[in-house]
Amino acid sequence: MAKRNHYGVILAGGSGTRFWPRSRRRTPKQLLPFLNEASLIQETAERLRPVIPPERLWVLTNEALRRRVIRQLPEVPARQILAEPVARNTAPAIGLAAQVLGSIDKDAVLGVFPSDHLVARPARFRRLVKAAYRGAEAGRLMVLGIEPRWPETGYGYIEFPAGTEPGALTPAPVIRFLEKPDLKTAKRLVRAKRFGWNAGMFFWRASRFLEELRQHCPKTASLLASLPALGNRSFQSALRTSFPRMESISVDYAVLEKAERVHGLAADDIGWNDLGSWNAVYELLARSRGANVERSESVVLDGNGNYVDAPGKMVALLGVDDLIVVDTPDALLVTKRERAQDVRDVVARLRDLKREDLL
Amino acid sequence: MAKRNHYGVILAGGSGTRFWPRSRRRTPKQLLPFLNEASLIQETAERLRPVIPPERLWVLTNEALRRRVIRQLPEVPARQILAEPVARNTAPAIGLAAQVLGSIDKDAVLGVFPSDHLVARPARFRRLVKAAYRGAEAGRLMVLGIEPRWPETGYGYIEFPAGTEPGALTPAPVIRFLEKPDLKTAKRLVRAKRFGWNAGMFFWRASRFLEELRQHCPKTASLLASLPALGNRSFQSALRTSFPRMESISVDYAVLEKAERVHGLAADDIGWNDLGSWNAVYELLARSRGANVERSESVVLDGNGNYVDAPGKMVALLGVDDLIVVDTPDALLVTKRERAQDVRDVVARLRDLKREDLL
Numbered sequence: 232m233a234k235r236n237h238y239g240v241i242l243a244g245g246s247g248t249r250f251w252p253r254s255r256r257r258t259p260k261q262l263l264p265f266l267n268e269a270s271l272i273q274e275t276a277e278r279l280r281p282v283i284p285p286e287r288l289w290v291l292t293n294e295a296l297r298r299r300v301i302r303q304l305p306e307v308p309a310r311q312i313l314a315e316p317v318a319r320n321t322a323p324a325i326g327l328a329a330q331v332l333g334s335i336d337k338d339a340v341l342g343v344f345p346s347d348h349l350v351a352r353p354a355r356f357r358r359l360v361k362a363a364y365r366g367a368e369a370g371r372l373m374v375l376g377i378e379p380r381w382p383e384t385g386y387g388y389i390e391f392p393a394g395t396e397p398g399a400l401t402p403a404p405v406i407r408f409l410e411k412p413d414l415k416t417a418k419r420l421v422r423a424k425r426f427g428w429n430a431g432m433f434f435w436r437a438s439r440f441l442e443e444l445r446q447h448c449p450k451t452a453s454l455l456a457s458l459p460a461l462g463n464r465s466f467q468s469a470l471r472t473s474f475p476r477m478e479s480i481s482v483d484y485a486v487l488e489k490a491e492r493v494h495g496l497a498a499d500d501i502g503w504n505d506l507g508s509w510n511a512v513y514e515l516l517a518r519s520r521g522a523n524v525e526r527s528e529s530v531v532l533d534g535n536g537n538y539v540d541a542p543g544k545m546v547a548l549l550g551v552d553d554l555i556v557v558d559t560p561d562a563l564l565v566t567k568r569e570r571a572q573d574v575r576d577v578v579a580r581l582r583d584l585k586r587e588d589l590l
Numbered sequence: 591m592a593k594r595n596h597y598g599v600i601l602a603g604g605s606g607t608r609f610w611p612r613s614r615r616r617t618p619k620q621l622l623p624f625l626n627e628a629s630l631i632q633e634t635a636e637r638l639r640p641v642i643p644p645e646r647l648w649v650l651t652n653e654a655l656r657r658r659v660i661r662q663l664p665e666v667p668a669r670q671i672l673a674e675p676v677a678r679n680t681a682p683a684i685g686l687a688a689q690v691l692g693s694i695d696k697d698a699v700l701g702v703f704p705s706d707h708l709v710a711r712p713a714r715f716r717r718l719v720k721a722a723y724r725g726a727e728a729g730r731l732m733v734l735g736i737e738p739r740w741p742e743t744g745y746g747y748i749e750f751p752a753g754t755e756p757g758a759l760t761p762a763p764v765i766r767f768l769e770k771p772d773l774k775t776a777k778r779l780v781r782a783k784r785f786g787w788n789a790g791m792f793f794w795r796a797s798r799f800l801e802e803l804r805q806h807c808p809k810t811a812s813l814l815a816s817l818p819a820l821g822n823r824s825f826q827s828a829l830r831t832s833f834p835r836m837e838s839i840s841v842d843y844a845v846l847e848k849a850e851r852v853h854g855l856a857a858d859d860i861g862w863n864d865l866g867s868w869n870a871v872y873e874l875l876a877r878s879r880g881a882n883v884e885r886s887e888s889v890v891l892d893g894n895g896n897y898v899d900a901p902g903k904m905v906a907l908l909g910v911d912d913l914i915v916v917d918t919p920d921a922l923l924v925t926k927r928e929r930a931q932d933v934r935d936v937v938a939r940l941r942d943l944k945r946e947d948l949l
Contacts (some may be wrong), residue, residue, distance in 0.1 A: 549924070564906045569909075577620070
């Protein structure tokens with residue numbers, strides 16, 4: 232049974248650009264469906280439901296997205312969907328959640344979850360999450376390490392003591408955090424068997440986290456402490472004044488790499504995927520659907536490895552391989568799967584061209 | 591000055607499929623604009639105007655397209671836009687024109703022109719056309735041979751006597767017609783300097799052509815001869831009965847390869863292009879526009895040799911080369927330029943799938 236002082240905090244302020252032209256500033260990745268009918272943030276809430284029911288779920292998003300998040304998560308009370316006035320990375324956002332939850336419930340234990348990842352094995356995931364909450368309850372800063380499946384250079388890594396068993400539910404001390412490694416290092420880390428990917432999921436008491444902030448980000452901590460209570464009518468205006476003054480820094484750099492007594496759980500295969508690009512979507516779906524992944528009507532002649540996404544339209548591919556084709560009413564993307572990460576460069580170009588209508 | 595007994599006959603019954611998804615059964619290639627605002631049939635009529643004014647222009651099309659052709663060529667009297675009840679290739683179509691024109695004007699000289707080709711140098715073209723009409727006036731069957739620019743295997747060739755000067759305006763006897771050659775033969779023909787591409791432009795007296803038909807296609811000739819006059823109210827119904835019974839055969843096979851006294855003009859460079867595929871459009875435009883040909887708004891990062899055609903839409907190409915991307919409201923084509931000829935296979939597949947809505 233879920234404990235009353237366990238809260239979920241979903242971070243949904245991201246404005247990822249790698250899913251353009253489907254994702255736009257007002258409909259970023261977390262608000263889009265990818266594999267199912269539900270959006271990624273809806274799936275995140277649904278996945279947590281047996282552990283954290285909607286009434287103890289909180290969301291941090293931005294002002295432009297708040298209304299849409301409220302509409303997508305009708306079971307989460309609207310007052311629990313907070314808008315950051317500006318983007319300040321994860322440390323101030325989680326600090327704000329800790330401040331607000333800590334003043335509502337001095338025993339609050341927070342679980343922090345990205346809103347735009349995928350977990351194919353939610354039951355295994357929840358088993359770990361429950362254990363992580365238990366570890367946090369005891370005063371630890373807890374992280375989850377995902378068993379690495381390839382030498383990814385785009386993630387940070389967490390080092391566990393040798394012999395830490397993936398899927399074991401006992402917290403293991405974290406030896407160190409490693410920033411995104413180069414390929415050679417990444418290969419070594421995967422081989423070493425005691426490193427996990429840092430998937431951005433954290434568990435801690437609100438009070439413990441605010442203590443850490445006071446020590447490592449004193450300015451942010453004091454700005455947070457001076458906020459009026461959430462119900463107060465001056466809350467949002469005070470937030471608008473103080474939030475932009477907080478340090479823009481990730482929780483990893485600000486706290487985790489410096490704090491004492493950081494522990495973690497080495498996850499077994501929970502089917503985690505951060506859906507980093509259109510190619511990640513392709514690869515996930517290609518396992519079940521074969522040579523081409525077609526999310527709309529299509530005719531493929533002499534082509535393999537293509538991802539086609541053009542709702543309401545017939546797409547004909549002739550003699551092309553490994554393409555990503557994503558069509559929307561006002562914009563069309565055609566790229567190679569291996570270039571999927573660089574879709575953000577297209578968005579940057581459109582920004583330079585002042586094509587606000589397409590961002 | 592144009593002579594009163596010279597008539598132009600534009601063949602516009604084609605239903606080419608290589609420009610899908612832009613071209614459809616109801617808007618085939620000849621009714622589409624490619625390089626300019628005007629459609630190819632409109633450009634054809636405009637190009638002929640100084641030689642053949644609209645009042646002496648006749649068009650052969652099919653019943654599905656007749657209304658659209660009338661709208662596109664408002665200066666051509668509607669009664670001169672004839673609909674073939676079924677497609678029977680070029681011999682019956684030209685026979686029909688000869689029959690109708692011959693009964694209106696026993697001295698009629700016909701120039702036959704495809705409706706979907708391009709001529710970049712219309713003044714040179716008209717100089718040749720006038721000379722061809724003069725040659726036909728004297729009773730010859732006249733053809734135009736286009737100076738070959740590469741060893742094309744998709745066209746027929748016309749052999750002229752050695753020493754025939756391209757651009758000379760004196761009719762030269764045609765030694766023979768060669769069907770589409772293999773590449774080795776085509777290379778030899780180009781080197782030999784006395785072969786021209788058969789571009790499907792013919793000039794002859796109506797009376798002479800009907801004589802040839804009587805000799806080589808007697809059934810077609812007699813069906814044509816029994817048609818009532820064009821103004822007669824039973825004309826169209828008689829045509830619907832007799833036209834399907836005519837031999838489906840090209841004028842090349844039916845008449846030109848068998849007839850005596852076939853003459854031709856070896857054209858100098860009139861900038862002829864039959865726009866055989868999207869790649870032909872690309873190549874024509876690439877000369878002036880550089881690496882990528884973009885007929886809509888687009889952003890190309892790390893890409894060369896692409897053809898983009900998506901009106902009203904921003905197209906982003908990232909890291910792709912030599913693609914053809916053509917977008918329409920209900921269908922999108924992505925192919926390699928080298929596969930442009932095979933777009934008809936896509937159409938064939940759609941036909942198999944009974945997707946009438948997309949044909």
